[in-house]
Amino acid sequence: MQIDIGESSLSLVVGDITNSTVDAVVNAANGSLAGGGGVDGAIHRAGGPSILEECSEIVRLNGPLPTGKAVITTGGLLKARFVIHTVGPIWEGGHQDEPALLASAYNESSKIAFAHGFTTVDFPAISTGIYGYPLEAAAKVAIREVADFLRNTTKKLSFRFVLFDQRAFDMFGNVLRDEIGYEKSS
Numbered sequence: 001m002q003i004d005i006g007e008s009s010l011s012l013v014v015g016d017i018t019n020s021t022v023d024a025v026v027n028a029a030n031g032s033l034a035g036g037g038g039v040d041g042a043i044h045r046a047g048g049p050s051i052l053e054e055c056s057e058i059v060r061l062n063g064p065l066p067t068g069k070a071v072i073t074t075g076g077l078l079k080a081r082f083v084i085h086t087v088g089p090i091w092e093g094g095h096q097d098e099p100a101l102l103a104s105a106y107n108e109s110s111k112i113a114f115a116h117g118f119t120t121v122d123f124p125a126i127s128t129g130i131y132g133y134p135l136e137a138a139a140k141v142a143i144r145e146v147a148d149f150l151r152n153t154t155k156k157l158s159f160r161f162v163l164f165d166q167r168a169f170d171m172f173g174n175v176l177r178d179e180i181g182y183e184k185s186s
């Protein structure tokens with residue numbers, strides 16, 4: 001599923017983000033940047049130890065990555081050239097600024113991608129696994145934030161959400177249709 005937003009496009013696919021051949025994949029990391037479960041573990045397994053070495057150096061220099069922020073490393077053995085590591089919020093019921101922090105994770109990642117001149121970027125559904133963010137609420141924040149970014153950019157970008165299962169794909173699809181409209185979708 002794909003929609004056009006200005007010159008750019010926003011797509012949804014089902015898949016494993018470690019297989020993406022793009023300028024950058026976004027990693028749903030944790031503040032220690034030390035790897036972990038879920039998509040984070042998968043990216044480090046597939047990308048090899050150099051990504052972790054770069055992450056360790058970033059944390060050594062700057063301390064743990066705050067929630068809602070993002071940093072970049074190379075892609076190691078991945079087909080993606082770079083990995084943008086961001087930290088989404090842990091869901092604590094919705095009153096701990098979770099929506100703003102999740103929006104920030106998408107926005108900061110998008111800004112890093114833009115600053116590096118990347119045109120193809122794949123995102124996972126940040127915070128919706130181990131961090132427990134309810135899928136529909138997370139999809140709304142994700143789609144709104146990334147669509148806003150594309151709407152306001154001057155470049156032609158192809159951003160995708162790579163959803164790990166059909167349920168997430170269907171949810172993101174429903175939200176995309178509701179938020180952006182049927183007329184542009186294909």
Ligand code: ADP
Pocket residue numbers: 015016017018028029037038039040042088124125126127128129130131132133162163164165168
């Ligand atoms: P978080 O800690 O931010 O919740 P998780 O990795 O636990 O991060 O989950 C985030 C989302 O990534 C979940 O929807 C999960 O199903 C999905 N996911 C897990 N592995 C992969 C993968 N290899 N490719 C794409 N998405 C993945």
